[in-house]
Amino acid sequence: MSNAAQLIATEQRLGAHNYKPLDVVLSRGQGVHVWDTDGKRYLDCLSAYSAVNQGHCHPKILSALTEQASKLTLTSRAFRNDQLALFYEEVAALTGSHKVLPMNSGAEAVETAIKAVRKWGYETKGVLENNAEIIVCGGNFHGRTLSVISFSTDPDARQGFGPFTPGFRVVPFGDAEAFAMAISANTVAALIEPIQGEAGVIIPPVGYFERVRELCTAHNITLILDEIQTGLGRTGKLLAEEHEGIEADVTLVGKALSGGFYPVSAVLSNSEVLGVLKPGQHGSTFGGNPLACAVARAALKVLVEEDMIGNAERMGAYFLEGLRQIRSNVVKDVRGRGLMLAVELVPEAGGARSYCYALKDRGLLAKDTHENTIRLAPPLVIEKDQIDWALQQIEAVLVAA
Known part of the structure; x- marks a missing residue:
């Protein structure tokens, strides 16, 4: 049994x-590439669900x-440290x-926002205690804590x-009109993803968020993105709100926020x-x-100084156009924004997982x-020739189907 097989068996x-x-x-891992235990190199087109935007092991x-x-x-928040204020200052700028409240995971940030906005609803908006409502969207993914799965529409996330x-x-x-109909006197917030990633990179219609923003402002509802x-x-x-x-x-x-080096999240808010x-009333050891603050400061700095955001815009448009040029009977739709892309297959294709395995065999994850x-969703440091190579592998797998 190979080393990889042994590790998988132990897992x-x-x-x-x-x-x-x-x-x-x-x-x-290094940059856009990762290597397996046998030394085979792969182009990483997941980026740890976008945690490694800056590329693997950025120096x-x-x-x-x-x-x-x-x-x-680590000091805990019982004492102050010399990195926290600098992190606040830089992320706020x-x-x-x-206001900034740092946590560890994305799910913790979501839970933090839910707690804070309910309290705001009672103390500031005047909603009766224990009556606060938050509007969310079908197909959402905000984590897997108990409160979050309480409003998931994914049966696998909820059952049992x-x-x-x-x-x-x-x-x-x-659906902006459905959103408007859901508003009540008890509505304290709306919690929405600008693009639904886990649902399959679902991009909302033009004007949807503009209307949601208008409704939230008119009804004194906190819009959480x-x-x-x-x-x-x-x-x-x-x-993504900028779009x-x-x-x-x-x-x-x-x-x-940490470039994949350390679990760091944050709630960014009005005062x-x-x-x-x-x-x-809330906290985290x-x-x-x-350590988290120092890592996050560096991760934000390279994101801006090395023009990774601009590269994502340019390379994303190039990648999307290349995907749309592929002619295959199994492709139902190609969509994306920046380097957040999706190829949706027809149901008759038999599921996307087998295609991901075929891509893996060709060196693309x-x-x-x-x-x-x-x-x-490759790292934002991806270059044109690497996208060209990826398109060759994707086309080969989709056309062969």
Whole structure:
């Protein structure tokens, strides 16, 4: 049995089976490439679900990590550290935020926003205690905590995990009139992804977010945009909201906030919403730790200084056009924004997973989602010749079907 086979067998024997990864065992990464335990190189077209926007093992982020790790890693928030204020200052300046609350994972950021906006609803908007409602969208993915799956429309996420947290109204994504109909006197917030990634890179109709923003403003509703996957350059803008010409009241970021080196997330807010939190009402031992802050500062710096956002816009348009040139009977739709792309297959194709395995065999790693969709999201440092190579592999697999 090969080393890879042994590692896979051990995972199967000892690990919980809550994931179904492709059977490739990776041991090294650099830029847009990763290598398996046998030394085979792959082009990474998932970027750890956009956590590795800056590319694998970016040297400047690595340097910040090792330098900070040799000095101070964790103090808890019982004491102050010399990296937190600098992180606040830099992320606020970059995003135009007034308040920042750092956490560790994207799901924690979502939970934090839900807590804060409910409290804001009771203390500021005047909603009766325990009556707050948040509007969410069908097809959403905001994590896998109990409160989050309470408003998921994915049966796999929900089955067997009830009873669920109340206080959410689900409306169809992209339907502004349905959104308007769901508003009540108890509505404190709307929680929406600018583009639904896990659902298969679903892009809303033109004008949808403009209308949602108008409705939220008119009804004193906090608009929360989950930019954990779409934010920090992935769509060719710093934040995906920029494509819509709007500003959220609360923005959630994570994943690429650390360039893949460390779990870091943050709630970016106006002063009003996060201002309701008082000492003892919310927190995290690791949230805002000096190592996380130093890594995040470096990750944001290279994103801007190395024009990764501009590259995502240019290379994304090039990649999308190349995908649209592929002629195959199994392709139903090709869509995307920036380097957040998807190839949806016809149901008769038999599911996207087998195509992802075929791509793996050709040295390209992508991930199937919602059965029939191949999702493509390479690091933002990808170059034109690498996209040309990827298009050759994708075309070969889709045309051979």
